[in-house]
Every structure is written in C-alpha cells, then in structure tokens.
Amino acid sequence: MAIEVYPNIYRHEIPLPGNPLKAIHSYFILSKDRNLIIDTGFNRKECRDAFMKGINELNIDFNKTDLLITHLHSDHSGLAAELSKEDVNVYVGKIDGKMINDMSSDEYWRRFEEYAVMFDLTKDNIAFDDHPGYKYCPKEGIEFIDLIEGDLINIGDYSFEVIDIPGHTPGHIGLYDRNHRIFFGGDHILDKITPNIAFWGFEQDILSVYFDSLKKIYQYDIDYLFSAHRNIVKNHKKRIDELLGHHKDRLNEIKEIIKDGKMSVRDIASRMNWSLRCNIWEDFPNPQKWFASGEAMSHLEHLVYTGQAEKIEDNGILYYSLKGRNE
Known part of the structure; x- marks a missing residue:
C-alpha cells in the first residue's frame, strides 16, 4: 500500500x-x-x-x-x-x-x-x-x-x-x-x-x-x-x-583480528560480528558471505591506505596483517 x-x-x-x-x-x-x-x-x-x-x-x-x-x-x-x-x-x-x-x-x-x-x-x-x-x-x-x-x-x-x-x-x-x-x-x-x-x-x-x-x-x-x-x-x-562510530568500531575489530598475523579476507570476515541469525560462518547464506567479505575488504583496504595494515598475495589470495606483523 x-x-x-x-x-x-x-x-x-x-x-x-x-x-x-x-x-x-x-x-x-x-x-x-x-x-x-x-x-x-x-x-x-x-x-x-x-x-x-x-x-x-x-x-x-x-x-x-x-x-x-x-x-x-x-x-x-x-x-x-x-x-x-x-x-x-x-x-x-x-x-x-x-x-x-x-x-x-x-x-x-x-x-x-x-x-x-x-x-x-x-x-x-x-x-x-x-x-x-x-x-x-x-x-x-x-x-x-x-x-x-x-x-x-x-x-x-x-x-x-x-x-x-x-x-x-x-x-x-x-x-x-x-x-x-x-x-x-x-x-x-x-x-x-x-x-x-x-x-x-x-x-x-x-x-x-x-x-x-x-x-x-x-x-x-x-x-x-x-x-x-x-x-x-x-x-x-x-x-x-x-x-x-560504527565503522570506527569495525576498523578496531578488524585490527584486533589481524594483530597476530596474516589472514585471508574470508577468514577475517568469518570472525567479525554480523547482525544475522547465524551462529557460525558455515551457516551464512552464500549471498551474505559475498556481502560480508566485500565489507571486510573495504575496511582492510582502508587500513592499508592509512598505513595501519599491509597485504601480500599468494596464489591469487590476498592476506592482511597489521603493519609490521606480516609473517
């Protein structure tokens, strides 16, 4: 109506x-x-x-x-x-x-x-x-x-x-x-x-x-x-x-996730908090895995642009870590 x-x-x-x-x-x-x-x-x-x-x-x-x-x-x-x-x-x-x-x-x-x-x-x-x-x-x-x-x-x-x-x-x-x-x-x-x-x-x-x-x-x-x-x-x-404020919290959440070493976008997204009725990543519908990974990626690239994170590529897969912790 x-x-x-x-x-x-x-x-x-x-x-x-x-x-x-x-x-x-x-x-x-x-x-x-x-x-x-x-x-x-x-x-x-x-x-x-x-x-x-x-x-x-x-x-x-x-x-x-x-x-x-x-x-x-x-x-x-x-x-x-x-x-x-x-x-x-x-x-x-x-x-x-x-x-x-x-x-x-x-x-x-x-x-x-x-x-x-x-x-x-x-x-x-x-x-x-x-x-x-x-x-x-x-x-x-x-x-x-x-x-x-x-x-x-x-x-x-x-x-x-x-x-x-x-x-x-x-x-x-x-x-x-x-x-x-x-x-x-x-x-x-x-x-x-x-x-x-x-x-x-x-x-x-x-x-x-x-x-x-x-x-x-x-x-x-x-x-x-x-x-x-x-x-x-x-x-x-x-x-x-x-x-x-939400995106500031998101960036801090991601920095906490990658503080111990390099991780892929998918693995980072799977550890982030999402407002979905799913308790684990494996239960996410495939479209939501696309959206979650895309959002994780935009935040990771922002951290790279601002000098807070770095990335490497291995066999086509991107891995991110905090600056100075890529190992």
Missing part, C-alpha cells in the same frame, strides 16, 4: 523475498504535469507485482512519469529496463548508469570469479551466480539520462537538486529540495541498519569516500531524509555520527 509521507510524496513498500533487507521503499512523487518514481525493487515477479500494485493504486500514468535510480544495486534498479520500454525516462548518475548496463552481461560478473579467489571464498564453493545482484539485475541495456551534481529535476512544487554521495556504490546520487528541507538518499544513510560498504577496486579507498559523503550531507539542512530501507531519518546528523 502506498502511504503519503509528505504532500504528494508516497512511499510504497516492495518486498525483497529471501533477503535480510526484507523490503525496499519506492517513492512516488506526483504532480498534475509530471511524476517521478525513485527506485524499483528486484527484477523478479514478486517485486514487479508489488510495484505495479502501487502504480495502479495511485493511477500513475507512465506517459507522464520519469524514473530515477539512486544507485546500481539490483534492488533499486532491477525493473528499470522494463519501465524504459514504457517510454519512461530513466535518470541515473553517470558512473552507476554505465555499471548497470555493464551488469546486464555475464562478462561483468565473471570478475567475481577472480574476487572469489582473491577473497578466499573458493573454500566455500561460491560462484558469481550466487550473488543476488547477478540474479535480479536488468538483463538488457538501458538508454539512461545521465545526471551530474547540481542538475535540477522539477516536479510540481518540488525542485530537486542532484547530489553526489558515492561510497555505498561508486556513483550513488541523492535528491535534495532546499526549500522543503527533504532528501532522498537511497542507501546512503539508513536507520536501524548500516549500509554495506563493499570493495569496488583498488583505485580508491572507498571507505574514505563514504566517510566524505557522510560528512558532506551532515552540513545540509534536512528535516526528513527518505531512505530506501526501514525508517524515515528525522535526525540525520545524529545518525551520521552513529554510522561513523
């Missing part, structure tokens, strides 16, 4: 079956001239049916509707290709738009075979087709309208400014209306749960990038931060402080 959470702004919950996130919020911003939808759910029947139920409840006409994808993850972008066939304009940040189209081919996902070796996940017989991003992403290319920071999208009484907030993904974007002091932040800032900060390559310290994006949004005047999962955030500064 679509619920009005602000004048002419509706939040519609779309279930994510079998996923710990449970659901995603798709937002519908309505006006007499144009409508804007923010994010879609997975490319699977359950999400499609729920999404269309909200569309029908609100009598949304695709002929005067645009779609904005906050970032590349398939729970946000999964139905974008189908909507583009309905002549819906599909907006996305330039970086993530390219990656979404790359994800429509198996070639993109085969790099995860290299990651499985690099992370030491071959111990768990994990393959890229275990990844929900592969299963539920758009399966064909999309003709996106690329957005950059500062672009404006006007819908009725709202004037939304595109804000770059990389970290959760390399090209994550948000929408900010300065007059109404509202922000659509995708997965950048979530209440009750913490966004997964994964590994996106050795070219940058993605955890530092995320920290910078959090500090950027800290400066904004925001009364309501509409996030994609769980609750609306009404005190974004308090929540940002909590998220920064």
Whole structure:
C-alpha cells in the first residue's frame, strides 16, 4: 500500500523475498504535469507485482512519469529496463548508469570469479551466480539520462537538486529540495541498519569516500531524509555520527583480528560480528558471505591506505596483517 509521507510524496513498500533487507521503499512523487518514481525493487515477479500494485493504486500514468535510480544495486534498479520500454525516462548518475548496463552481461560478473579467489571464498564453493545482484539485475541495456551534481529535476512544487554521495556504490546520487528541507538518499544513510560498504577496486579507498559523503550531507539542512530501507531519518546528523562510530568500531575489530598475523579476507570476515541469525560462518547464506567479505575488504583496504595494515598475495589470495606483523 502506498502511504503519503509528505504532500504528494508516497512511499510504497516492495518486498525483497529471501533477503535480510526484507523490503525496499519506492517513492512516488506526483504532480498534475509530471511524476517521478525513485527506485524499483528486484527484477523478479514478486517485486514487479508489488510495484505495479502501487502504480495502479495511485493511477500513475507512465506517459507522464520519469524514473530515477539512486544507485546500481539490483534492488533499486532491477525493473528499470522494463519501465524504459514504457517510454519512461530513466535518470541515473553517470558512473552507476554505465555499471548497470555493464551488469546486464555475464562478462561483468565473471570478475567475481577472480574476487572469489582473491577473497578466499573458493573454500566455500561460491560462484558469481550466487550473488543476488547477478540474479535480479536488468538483463538488457538501458538508454539512461545521465545526471551530474547540481542538475535540477522539477516536479510540481518540488525542485530537486542532484547530489553526489558515492561510497555505498561508486556513483550513488541523492535528491535534495532546499526549500522543503527533504532528501532522498537511497542507501546512503539508513536507520536501524548500516549500509554495506563493499570493495569496488583498488583505485580508491572507498571507505574514505563514504566517510566524505557522510560528512558532506551532515552540513545540509534536512528535516526528513527518505531512505530506501526501514525508517524515515528525522535526525540525520545524529545518525551520521552513529554510522561513523560504527565503522570506527569495525576498523578496531578488524585490527584486533589481524594483530597476530596474516589472514585471508574470508577468514577475517568469518570472525567479525554480523547482525544475522547465524551462529557460525558455515551457516551464512552464500549471498551474505559475498556481502560480508566485500565489507571486510573495504575496511582492510582502508587500513592499508592509512598505513595501519599491509597485504601480500599468494596464489591469487590476498592476506592482511597489521603493519609490521606480516609473517
């Protein structure tokens, strides 16, 4: 059921079956001239049916509707290709738009075979087709309208400014209306749960990038931060402080794990604390092993970038230890 959470702004919950996130919020911003939808759910029947139920409840006409994808993850972008066939304009940040189209081919996902070796996940017989991003992403290319920071999208009484907030993904974007002091932040800032900060390559310290994006949004005047999962955030500064504290604790946890010598990403992740209903690593569903290892990797690389840890490679597997303890 679509619920009005602000004048002419509706939040519609779309279930994510079998996923710990449970659901995603798709937002519908309505006006007499144009409508804007923010994010879609997975490319699977359950999400499609729920999404269309909200569309029908609100009598949304695709002929005067645009779609904005906050970032590349398939729970946000999964139905974008189908909507583009309905002549819906599909907006996305330039970086993530390219990656979404790359994800429509198996070639993109085969790099995860290299990651499985690099992370030491071959111990768990994990393959890229275990990844929900592969299963539920758009399966064909999309003709996106690329957005950059500062672009404006006007819908009725709202004037939304595109804000770059990389970290959760390399090209994550948000929408900010300065007059109404509202922000659509995708997965950048979530209440009750913490966004997964994964590994996106050795070219940058993605955890530092995320920290910078959090500090950027800290400066904004925001009364309501509409996030994609769980609750609306009404005190974004308090929540940002909590998220920064969480990652500080994560880094200290990892340093404690690797203090006695080199360990693989998978073995480090298996010793970290996770909010899952599993007591041991072997009970983790394979998708959660991917996510846990990716998050461990982003934190390990941050420790390397900041001179607190070092790494070596052996037969394609990366091993990390505290600086001066690689043995």
